[in-house]
Amino acid sequence: MTVTPTKREFEYIVIGLGGLGSGAAYWLARRAGAEVLGLEQFALGHDNGASEDHSRIIRLSYHTPAYVELARDAYAAWRAVEEDGDERLLVISGGLDLWPRDAAIPMSDYTESMDAQGVPYERLDADEIRAVGRSFVLRTMSWGSTKPRAVSSPRARAMRCTSAWRVATARPSSRTRP
Numbered sequence: 001m002t003v004t005p006t007k008r009e010f011e012y013i014v015i016g017l018g019g020l021g022s023g024a025a026y027w028l029a030r031r032a033g034a035e036v037l038g039l040e041q042f043a044l045g046h047d048n049g050a051s052e053d054h055s056r057i058i059r060l061s062y063h064t065p066a067y068v069e070l071a072r073d074a075y076a077a078w079r080a081v082e083e084d085g086d087e088r089l090l091v092i093s094g095g096l097d098l099w100p101r102d103a104a105i106p107m108s109d110y111t112e113s114m115d116a117q118g119v120p121y122e123r124l125d126a127d128e129i130r131a132v133g134r135s136f137v138l139r140t141m142s143w144g145s146t147k148p149r150a151v152s153s154p155r156a157r158a159m160r161c162t163s164a165w166r167v168a169t170a171r172p173s174s175r176t177r178p
C-alpha cells in the first residue's frame with residue numbers, strides 16, 4: 001500500500017518495517033502519536049526480509065540473567081500488543097534445549113540464569129530425554145532441560161505480529177499523544 005502523507009515533518013522516522021522496525025514504530029507511536037513515520041522499500045508483507053514467516057521462537061532459556069529478564073519483558077510487551085489488537089500472537093508451548101558435552105556456552109550458564117530469575121525448568125539426562133521423545137538420537141548429548149508449559153518457548157506468529165504492529169501503529173486509539 002502506498003500512502004502519500006499530508007504531513008511533511010516528523011519527530012521520528014523509522015526506516016525499514018520488518019519485525020524490528022514495525023515494533024519500534026508501534027512503541028514510538030504509543031508515545032509520540034502521529035509524530036512517527038515508517039518507511040519501507042517494498043510492499044508491506046513482502047518476503048525479502050527475515051521477519052515475514054509463520055513463526056519465531058522466543059524463550060526464557062538464555063545464558064545471562066539480563067537476557068532472561070529481557071525475554072520476560074518481551075512476553076509482557078507481546079501481551080500488550082495482543083490486547084491492543086485483540087488478536088492472539090503468542091502460541092505457548094513447552095521447550096526442550098539440548099547441549100553437547102563440549103558446548104561453547106555450557107548448560108550451567110542457562111540454568112543459573114534461569115535460577116537467578118526464578119524460571120522453573122526440569123533437568124533431564126540423555127536417557128530421560130530419549131524417553132520423552134523416542135525419535136531423539138543423543139549419542140553426543142549429555143544434558144538437556146525442559147521447561148513446563150506456559151513458561152517457555154512460545155512461538156510468536158511472526159507475520160501476524162509484524163502486521164499487528166503496523167495496523168495498531170496506524171490506529172489513533174493506540175496512541176497516547178494525538
Ligand SMILES: Cc1cc2nc3c(=O)[nH]c(=O)nc-3n(C[C@H](O)[C@H](O)[C@H](O)COP(=O)(O)OP(=O)(O)OC[C@H]3O[C@@H](n4cnc5c(N)ncnc54)[C@H](O)[C@@H]3O)c2cc1C
Binds near residue numbers: 017020039058
Ligand atoms: C529462517 C530464520 C529463522 C529465525 N528464527 C528465529 C527465532 O526462532 N527467534 C528469533 O528471535 N529470531 C529468529 N530469526 C531472526 C529474526 O527473524 C530476525 O532477527 C528479525 O526478523 C529481523 O527483523 P528486522 O526487522 O531487523 O529485519 P527484516 O525483517 O529483514 O526487515 C528489514 C526491513 O527493512 C527494509 N529496508 C532495508 N533497507 C531499507 C531502506 N534503505 N529503505 C526502506 N526499507 C529498507 C527491508 O525491506 C525490510 O523490510 C530467524 C531468522 C531467520 C531468517
